[in-house]
Amino acid sequence: MRDSFIRALTDLAAEDPRVMLVSGDLGFSVLDDFIARFPDAYVNAGVAEQNMTAVACGMALTGARAYTYSIANFPTLRCLEQLRNDVCYHRADVTVVAVGGGFSYGQLGMSHFATEDLAILRALPEMTVVAPSDPWQAYVLTCQMHARGGPGYLRLDKGQAGLAPGPVTLGRVRTVRDGDDAVIFAVGGILSEALGAAELLAAEGVGVRVVEVHTLKPFDVEGVRAAARACPYVLTLEEHSIVGGLGGAVAEACLEGGVAPRGFSRIGLRDLYPSEVGDQAHLRAHYGLDRHAAAARLRAMLDGHAVRALESERNLVGA
Amino acid sequence: MSAAAPLETEALARRLRRHVVRMCASGKSSHVGSGLSLADIMAVLYGQVLRVDPADPAWPDRDRFILSKGHAGACVYAALAERGFMPLSVLETHYRNGSVLSGHVNHKGVPGVEVSTGSLGHGLGVGTGMALQLRRMGGRQRVYVALSDGECDEGSNWEAALFAAHHRLSNLCAVIDYNKLQALTSIADTLGLEPFADKWRAFGWSVAELDGHDHAALKAAFAAAALDDRPTCVIAHTVKGRGVSFMENQVLWHYRAPAGEELAAALAELDLADQEAAMETADA
Secondary structure, three states: OHHHHHHHHHHHHHHOOOEEEEEOOOOOOOOHHHHHHOHHHEEEOOOOHHHHHHHHHHHHOOOOEEEEEEEOOOOOOOOHHHHHHHHHOOOOOEEEEEEOEEOOOHHHOHHHOEOOHHHHHHOOOOOEEEOOOOHHHHHHHHHHHHHHOOOEEEEEOOOOOOOOOOOOOOOOOEEEEOOOOEEEEEEOOOHHHHHHHHHHHHOOOOOEEEEEOOEEEOOOHHHHHHHHHHOOEEEEEEEEEOOOOHHHHHHHHHHHOOOOOOEEEEEEEOOOOOOOOOOHHHHHHHOOOOHHHHHHHHHHHHHOOHHHHHHHHHHHHHO | OOOOOOOOHHHHHHHHHHHHHHHHHHHOOOOHHHHHHHHHHHHHHHHHHOOOOOOOOOOOOOOEEEEOOHHHHHHHHHHHHHHOOOOHHHHHHOOOOOOOOOOOOOOOOOOOOOOOOOOOOOHHHHHHHHHHHHHHOOOOOOEEEEEEOHHHHOHHHHHHHHHHHHOOOOOEEEEEEEOOEOOOOEOOOOOOOOOHHHHHHHOOOEEEEEEOOOHHHHHHHHHHHHHOOOOEEEEEEOOOOOOOHHHOOOHHHHOOOOOHHHHHHHHHHHHHHHHHHHHHHHHO
8 A cells, every 4th residue: 555655646746846755764665766756855854753744734834745654653643743733723735644554563563553543633623534445545545635635644554455446535435345234334454354244244144235434534424324324233343443433433423313223333442552463464363353253243233142242352352 | 025124123122022011911811921031032033034024924935933932922913913914903802702812822813923833842843844845945035933942841843953954954043032941940940951052053053142132133143044054043042021120030920910010010111111212212
């Protein structure tokens, strides 16, 4: 996804001389082509994310269209107040790009897991929040975010749904599999696990709709409600804390719209800091975020004992 | 579009001080001491140094000013009103319900304010980005950022200091209102900054150290900064509460709003200063 992003940014810079890439001393080999082609549109801010964000903001307030680039929580949480006070309050045209969403850097430890970013960035007024599910989509959504203008947050992860390119619209949910018995809403590359769960349940005669929510803000309230009205059981899946992320956003949209699913459950990290070592697939399985966990939760919901199942999962994770 | 004509700065500074005292009194706001400390710097910048056009606050060729020590917002609003960005009557609304003039400087609804601040340690980084972008565009505009001394505790300033020096942002000038007091007690008893000038020099900045109430010295420093090939840090030694004897060097006036007899006494001192200046002018 990061390669697709930088390809998109390179194409955008060729058209738009206002593009400016400000890196936080990360992007080894990834940014080379961009830098070679547009040396004047690149600056390495060093290992100093507060200043990286402030500089990007100052440049944006002076006519640039700035992109900050770093890993996981460095361009977001480390400099959250610069995003809030400087970028968002001034509606500065700054797009924050974080590689390493969720467990992408699984072996590197909890410092490198972006697992609260979506909730925190979603809380900032003016901020667009996007997490693509495939490299081709990262390209398309980068271009759409550029057309919309900042402030924006683009969360890239190493997972991918593996879907063929199709129509994608910033701010609109995307139905990627049909079904009427239940719906799984998913954000980011972990969409692959939602599709896998739907496949597992299809073999058991359960039709699961899969809806991708690549844009958490602005949130497609009507699109989410429509899917939740059509399917009596609603499950959300995110490589992220269940606090304030996709699950919360779906629940808010449903309840405020008078949509009350027969069953509703969230899959995500249950308010804990992951300390397990392993790659993205291992960590998804370990923390119960993979297709098997999603299928099991849906089965439990359909059988009417989801709450009990959830309690036992919690205990498992806490042990 | 062109820059507004210069104003006489000593008289402007006295007007700014009276505005600050009245605004803090009528709004019952804090930070009167900070505004008085900064008044001469603001008078020199807005009176003669900054190339700005009150008729066109977004004039692309304007110089940029950021008050990073956002709590001295009253002094900026006063300078903008005196410069003609808004009517002087707007100053009376400071701190009031429904006003655009919040205690910490705010850009929304206030022409001439480039950046809202209030959380310390934000302005220099944003100003650094502005300076870099202005240079990329080949502009001659300069960027001025006013910081407090206590604000220099914030590490983000030193990130910006590294960056600006590395990129030799000669169009960037930081002014530090070095009044030696921070929120609870003296700088020396909190986190000592000395040797302060050496720190900035070590970071690669050109440094001018001067009396922050001496207009001639300030003007000379800003003129020299414009010719330097490095970013410049003007360390302006100031007196918190300057101009009102009982407020000078008192942490209390970081918080307390003048009222009643205190207000009358403060304004009397400032009026007296104005009359003395008028007599001196007449004598000369």
